[in-house]
Amino acid sequence: MKVKLQLIFKRLYAAFGPQQWWPGESAFEVMVGAILTQSTSWSNVEKAISNLKKKKLLDAAKLYSLPPGKLAGLIKSAGYYNIKAARLKNFLKFFFTRYGAEIKRMRQENTGILRQQLLAVKGIGPETADSILLYALQKPVFVVDAYTKRICSRHNLIGPDAPYSQVQEFFMRDLKQDPKLFNEYHALLVRLGKDYCRKQNPKCEICPLWSIKNV
DNA sequence: GACCAGGCACATC
DNA sequence: GATGTGCATGGT
Numbered sequence A: 001m002k003v004k005l006q007l008i009f010k011r012l013y014a015a016f017g018p019q020q021w022w023p024g025e026s027a028f029e030v031m032v033g034a035i036l037t038q039s040t041s042w043s044n045v046e047k048a049i050s051n052l053k054k055k056k057l058l059d060a061a062k063l064y065s066l067p068p069g070k071l072a073g074l075i076k077s078a079g080y081y082n083i084k085a086a087r088l089k090n091f092l093k094f095f096f097t098r099y100g101a102e103i104k105r106m107r108q109e110n111t112g113i114l115r116q117q118l119l120a121v122k123g124i125g126p127e128t129a130d131s132i133l134l135y136a137l138q139k140p141v142f143v144v145d146a147y148t149k150r151i152c153s154r155h156n157l158i159g160p161d162a163p164y165s166q167v168q169e170f171f172m173r174d175l176k177q178d179p180k181l182f183n184e185y186h187a188l189l190v191r192l193g194k195d196y197c198r199k200q201n202p203k204c205e206i207c208p209l210w211s212i213k214n215v
Numbered sequence B: 001g002a003c004c005a006g007g008c009a010c011a012t013c
Numbered sequence C: 001g002a003t004g005t006g007c008a009t010g011g012t
Helices: A002-016 A027-036 A042-054 A060-065 A068-074 A081-099 A103-108 A111-119 A126-136 A146-154 A164-174 A179-196
Strands: none
Touching: A002 A164, A002 A179, A027 A042, A027 A081, A027 A126, A042 A068, A060 A081, A068 A081, A081 A103, A081 A111, A111 A126, A126 A164, A126 A179, A146 A164, A146 A179
16 A cells, blocks of 8 residues: 555556645644635635735734634634634634743654644644644655545545544554655645546546556 | 635534 | 534635
């Protein structure tokens, strides 16, 4: 399976090239984006983030002191704005109380422990936690999302109902534990998902992975 | 207008 | 433990 995973990566990289994830100017921005993009297209998240930037509010202390209703109004374009405002607040509280709002201190923490801490924050589930670990902190953790599951399932690499941990294990077991590789691999899977593996209207016959279906 | 998007928590059975 | 539902904007 290791060879197959490497071949898939090669094909995707050849087809799409580097994806330049995560599109954020700072680790903090990436963490905020990870929460805002929950079940939401990135274009809607971008609007919310640029809105925060425009008002000079993309800052842990400023966001934390903002009234929830006010924060919700600022991130409206990202959808689920009330719940996401609360989730951001929950994360910020954790960020301040546990790490003094210092990315550097957070990055020094043991990855497994930090992951458990993030999962304990209400509103942060496995994908959001792993996105923060990988894309904001460059920890070697593979991010699994709906596209990853769908692509793997359609290619019979995993079962259709495989849980998050199993899909993650599937990638992490055989690949080099390299944050750059995990970063690019997941971004490429999302790209493939968007272009060729939608829920409806999948374009299997022209998908870059079509020919390796039975390798 | 229907369907979906880089999820998660919670209720109910 | 599995299945269903609320949360909500914006693009196709």
